[in-house]
Amino acid sequence: MGHLIMKDISFSYLNGFSLRQVSLMVEEGEMVALLGPNGSGKTTLIKLAAGVLNPERGEVLLGEARLRKLSRKEIARRVAVVPQSFNIPFAFTVAEVVMLGRTPFINTLSGEGERDRSIARRAMELTGIEQFSKRTFNELSGGERQKSILAMALAQEPKLILLDEPTAHLDINHQVEILELVKGLNREQGVTVLGAMHDLNLAALYFDRLVLLKEGAIFAQGPPAAVLTEKTIYDVFGATVHIQQHPSAEVPHIVILPKENNPR
Amino acid sequence: MKSRKKIALILVLLAAVLFGAMLLATAIGAVHIAPLDILKMTLNKLHLAHFDPTWRAVEEAIVFQVRLPCVVGAALVGAALATAGSLFQGLLRNPLADPYLIGTSSGALFGLTIAMIFLPATLSFSGFGITSIAAFLGALGAVFLVYTLARIGGRTHVVTLILAGVAVSFLLTAISWFLLDVMGELHWKAGAIYGFLWGQITAVDWSQIAVLAPIIFVGIILATFFAFRVNAFSLGEEGAAYLGINVERDKVLLLGIGALLTACAVCIAGLIGFVGLVIPHIIRLAFGPDNRLVLPASALAGASFLVLADLLARTILAPTVLKLGILTALIGGPVFLYLLLRYRREYAF
Numbered sequence: 001m002g003h004l005i006m007k008d009i010s011f012s013y014l015n016g017f018s019l020r021q022v023s024l025m026v027e028e029g030e031m032v033a034l035l036g037p038n039g040s041g042k043t044t045l046i047k048l049a050a051g052v053l054n055p056e057r058g059e060v061l062l063g064e065a066r067l068r069k070l071s072r073k074e075i076a077r078r079v080a081v082v083p084q085s086f087n088i089p090f091a092f093t094v095a096e097v098v099m100l101g102r103t104p105f106i107n108t109l110s111g112e113g114e115r116d117r118s119i120a121r122r123a124m125e126l127t128g129i130e131q132f133s134k135r136t137f138n139e140l141s142g143g144e145r146q147k148s149i150l151a152m153a154l155a156q157e158p159k160l161i162l163l164d165e166p167t168a169h170l171d172i173n174h175q176v177e178i179l180e181l182v183k184g185l186n187r188e189q190g191v192t193v194l195g196a197m198h199d200l201n202l203a204a205l206y207f208d209r210l211v212l213l214k215e216g217a218i219f220a221q222g223p224p225a226a227v228l229t230e231k232t233i234y235d236v237f238g239a240t241v242h243i244q245q246h247p248s249a250e251v252p253h254i255v256i257l258p259k260e261n262n263p264r
Numbered sequence: 265m266k267s268r269k270k271i272a273l274i275l276v277l278l279a280a281v282l283f284g285a286m287l288l289a290t291a292i293g294a295v296h297i298a299p300l301d302i303l304k305m306t307l308n309k310l311h312l313a314h315f316d317p318t319w320r321a322v323e324e325a326i327v328f329q330v331r332l333p334c335v336v337g338a339a340l341v342g343a344a345l346a347t348a349g350s351l352f353q354g355l356l357r358n359p360l361a362d363p364y365l366i367g368t369s370s371g372a373l374f375g376l377t378i379a380m381i382f383l384p385a386t387l388s389f390s391g392f393g394i395t396s397i398a399a400f401l402g403a404l405g406a407v408f409l410v411y412t413l414a415r416i417g418g419r420t421h422v423v424t425l426i427l428a429g430v431a432v433s434f435l436l437t438a439i440s441w442f443l444l445d446v447m448g449e450l451h452w453k454a455g456a457i458y459g460f461l462w463g464q465i466t467a468v469d470w471s472q473i474a475v476l477a478p479i480i481f482v483g484i485i486l487a488t489f490f491a492f493r494v495n496a497f498s499l500g501e502e503g504a505a506y507l508g509i510n511v512e513r514d515k516v517l518l519l520g521i522g523a524l525l526t527a528c529a530v531c532i533a534g535l536i537g538f539v540g541l542v543i544p545h546i547i548r549l550a551f552g553p554d555n556r557l558v559l560p561a562s563a564l565a566g567a568s569f570l571v572l573a574d575l576l577a578r579t580i581l582a583p584t585v586l587k588l589g590i591l592t593a594l595i596g597g598p599v600f601l602y603l604l605l606r607y608r609r610e611y612a613f
Contacts, residue, residue, distance in 0.1 A: 050505075050506060052502060052505045052506070071508075071510070072505060072508050072509060072510045072511075073508035073510075074508075075508065076506060076507055076508025077508065080506070081506040083502075083503070083506075086499050086500065086503055087500070088498050088499060089357045089358070089359060089498065090354075090359075090498060090548060090553035091548070091552065091553055092495075092498060092552075092553050092554075093552070096495075096552075096553075096554060100495060100496055100498075100499065100507060101507070103492060103493075103495075103496045103507040103508055103509065104507060104508030106492055108489055108490070108492075109489070111268070111492070111556070112492075156507075
């Protein structure tokens with residue numbers, strides 16, 4: 001039985017884009033990446049899995065529970081989402097932002113308790129942000145912010161973490177740092193991960209299984225070596241690439257080839 | 265995150281400031297009354313003590329029938345506006361939001377206009393003149409209209425809400441002035457309209473306070489209870505939803521509380537600018553943006569601010585009473601500018 005099951009999902013926006021009968025299963029403890037060009041449906045699938053969009057047809061199951069039957073609070077106690085970034089208009093400190101992750105557990109009358117504080121502290125330790133916990137979130141670098149958002153997600157004690165292009169605006173060192181952190185959580189805490197990813201090579205390095213989307217449907221899925229081939233990448237992205245073996249890991253590495261009329 | 269003890273200490277201090285401000289404002293006027301006497305006669309009145317009067321009967325009448333209702337009224341208006349302002353700023357993620365942003369002010373003006381033109385001025389209900397009631401209903405009606413207009417496919421987006429608020433405000437304001445002008449009411453009732461537009465706390469009596477104080481108290485307490493949800497809204501609506509917030513339901517609830525508080529304030533005092541905008545900012549700069557502190561602290565600070573502003577309005581050019589809104593703008597504007605220049609970095613986002 002999978003941890004997240006999306007069964008025959010159909011969804012369309014007013015602007016005409018639609019997902020057509022997508023089925024996807026993520027096993028407990030698995031780390032799965034959604035890949036595809038802009039507008040292929042990655043983010044839409046993440047939002048459907050998070051329950052902020054509802055499918056027109058089909059069903060999303062979270063463990064044994066139907067997502068549709070769960071309240072927002074019940075979903076937030078099981079699923080955390082890490083988006084590209086958050087823009088926070090006031091000067092909240094990092095510790096305050098991380099504590100926001102406890103929102104689905106906080107009782108309106110009693111407020112946050114010692115347990116909430118210790119969970120938030122642990123989340124900051126795991127992501128290595130304790131040293132700037134008192135700084136203002138808005139003053140941090142992109143990488144530090146993203147680690148804080150990851151810590152906030154961890155404070156939700158989720159079974160499933162959904163990533164929506166979490167490294168899109170980051171320098172390469174921070175991209176690696178974030179994915180190392182997520183991979184560590186996946187390995188050590190058994191957190192299930194489904195992530196929309198932009199960078200194919202990073203996805204191949206850190207995720208167990210890749211799902212390649214094209215125009216709102218699944219084009220290919222499987223282990224990195226099976227999904228990332230010169231043919232699939234040409235078919236889905238229209239880009240000509242050369243696939244090499246990664247020098248240190250058992251995964252493919254994509255080398256971009258310039259168009260033929262523009263050789264160096 | 266501030267500890268509970270620290271939050272409680274800050275609130276107690278602000279409450280003490282409010283108490284002092286109210287005492288001062290009750291003591292000062294054409295006839296000065298000793299603060300100690302005021303305390304004693306109040307305790308007597310509440311049957312909490314029995315002091316022998318060291319004051320004249322006329323002084324007691326001035327305190328209980330003239331000054332105290334106005335001082336309490338000013339405190340209620342200040343608390344309501346500052347709470348509504350911080351609620352709207354947090355919920356709409358807009359530091360420029362004030363309690364009048366989503367239609368309340370123009371709705372109140374519209375209600376007032378209709379009442380002035382079409383209803384007999386002598387009508388009143390439980391101590392409220394018909395124009396106050398019409399302003400109250402107009403304020404709530406306009407917010408409802410704005411909210412309904414901004415609702416698309418079961419969702420109300422914040423930007424749409426603000427834009428609809430601006431559009432409805434312009435429209436209702438224009439219609440109101442048109443009616444006042446064409447129907448000739450503008451000349452006859454210029455004083456009352458002017459008083460409404462720039463705010464004044466004059467004809468407040470205990471029966472009005474008895475009705476509005478409970479609503480304002482409950483509104484502020486509810487807002488404070490839901491403050492952690494307002495915090496979650498800082499991440500935007502989608503971010504709030506990821507944290508388990510039922511976004512559409514809570515938005516209606518919190519906007520409703522803010523609109524009700526604003527309408528109560530309008531009902532007592534007309535339109536008073538800057539309290540709802542500036543006080544929450546000052547509180548955030550002093551104590552940080554956690555709404556669990558910002559909301560109740562703004563209420564107390566807003567109350568103190570307006571009590572003192574009303575005292576100044578009554579005294580600096582006595583016997584002329586300045587319009588309260590003019591005074592709050594004259595104080596609030598420069599204070600806001602000073603904060604902006606001094607803490608520019610905090611506002612860079």
